[in-house]
Amino acid sequence: MGVKCGFYQGATNCCGCPETIAIRNILEVAGKNTVVVNATSCLEIVSSQYPHTSWGVNYIHGAFENASAIASGVTLALEKLGKKGNVIAIAGDGGTLDIGLQALSGTLERGDKICFICMDNNAYMNTGIQRSSATPFGAWTTTSPPGKFSIGEEKWKKPIVEIVAAHRTPYVATASIGFIPDLKEKVKKALEKKNQPSFIHVECPCPLGWKFNPSKTIEIAKLAVKTGMWILYEIHNGKLNISKPAGKRKPVEEYLKTQGRFAHLFKPRNKHIIKKIQTHVDDEWERLLENQ
């Protein structure tokens, strides 16, 4: 599978890592005529230690916050060279929502034809699980520890998909490694936007940072969708569609209890936080339905 899809075996990722699952499937759709521009991140570290590489496609890593700008440069150069191919920028949630937001906005505004994929594992996992603006409300991280005066992370996740969509980017979607056919379909649609940028936000459950058994990665990814903690949808030419499978949502508690990062929420004094998260998910779901 490795050679065919452009990502070889031998990456040094943790057991149960969702990102290598995602990248193998993304590259299977993108094919060999692809350039991956990677921000400094878990994915970069596990795949490109000199003198080795896991990449079977052209791969460039520059810095943390500039993947989209480098990708812009690549796409302009390919245009000049008369080469047709996919330029995919990949960054973590930090490299997308936080430090990479300005460069991403520039690329989107200029309309450079790149596909930007955010591999969102909800925190700065590469540096040891520090909170980012993608860390969910109530979650433990090393910089949002629950304590006497803290319930863990106290801010709601930054709505990056809508921020990207506000640039009038023609294809914006969320995806999950728990629903691979849906992910692949979305990558296909994104790459079909030949002359415009596109954006896919992939949720990547991290066993280490979320504190769950590495054998449960896919299960937790699925559960996130089934509880509405992660809603699969796309905004295609301005039209919002909630993706299948939607179905009847399970209570968020079923998702939260699977991960050590939410363990403190089950203490009696924090029970109201779970309720708050449930209300937030319900509201978010309603809001998206209304906009559909």
Added chain:
Amino acid sequence: MVRKVLEGSHAIAEAVKLCNPDVVAAYPITPQTHIIERISEMVADGEFKTEFSRAESEHSAMSICLGAQAAGVRTFTSSASQGIALMHEVLYNVSGMRLPVVMAVVNRSLSSPLNIWCDWSDTFAERDSGWIQLYCESSQEAFDTIIQAYKIAENEKVSLPVMVCIDGFILSHVYEPVNIADKKLVRKFLPKYSGRKMDFDKPVTQGAWAGPDHFQEFKQAQHEAMRNSKDVIREANSEFKKIFGRGYGNGLVETYNMESAEHAIITMGSLCGTVKHILREKRIKDIGLIKVKSFRPFPIGLVKNSIKDLKSIGVLEKDISLGLGGALCYEIRGLTRKQAVSSFVGGLGGRDVKIEDFMRMFDDIREERRGLVWV
């Protein structure tokens, strides 16, 4: 060849057009803006066919150049001051990845206090970034050096990025007659980009990370390339002279009025023009000029050789390494055994360095005054 009266910035834009980079990315900052404004007009009029990206920051402008150059095309950007500071980390990415990007820098001070005028604090702060730094005395030299910069950067023995530095306002906004080289001759001197192009059938990983067992070897290789670049800079200068009839010393260092000189003033950039003027007008015989054109690579042997028989020297520079002194002076001091070295720091934040200042400096050098003198 056409002779035109041009602003320094526009001379650079003309040279860039002749080098025909495939991708230009830039972000506005005073006093560099006239370069990209002129390039914008050239692109709008169809006389310069390049992919011109108006980046949302200097950090992204340099990153766009990184991506384009890594994909296999010639690139250009220009910036100054805070813009250079903002792109700091990407400068290291570009040189470490051995990408021959060329950038014009219109030297300007670094805030704070905010100041838009010339000194060299922006590029001196990037002294160790792995970029070749060439400083120009005139608009003509800026024009010629841009063309040479691509030749130097893209030489496979070098494969390093180059900054072509001009003094903000003093050169960038002043009109001077400039000989515009003939396009065919430029093409002869600088053929189309022939570096490695991205190939989907032979994928390459660029920008890999290296652990303690490899990282140092990368730095050694960059240092070796810097050393190699000295010969390449010299060759570019002499080949350019053969074709276009203009040269600047040996490309690394230029000397003036050294025939009977017992002392010398060492400086860079537009200050050299002022020194030449004074030495000529006042018929000063005992003082010569040593112009350091290449600050990186630093021409150690050449400078050492030019100063070895002198009684004393002075170093004038528009920068200050706070807590040490003039950075250029300290590099020169490392090359002298017996002579007194006077250190002059002046012109910071655009302060004019006047003829009478030079006359005083000349006296200080003759009197072997030591220590730092603020001009």
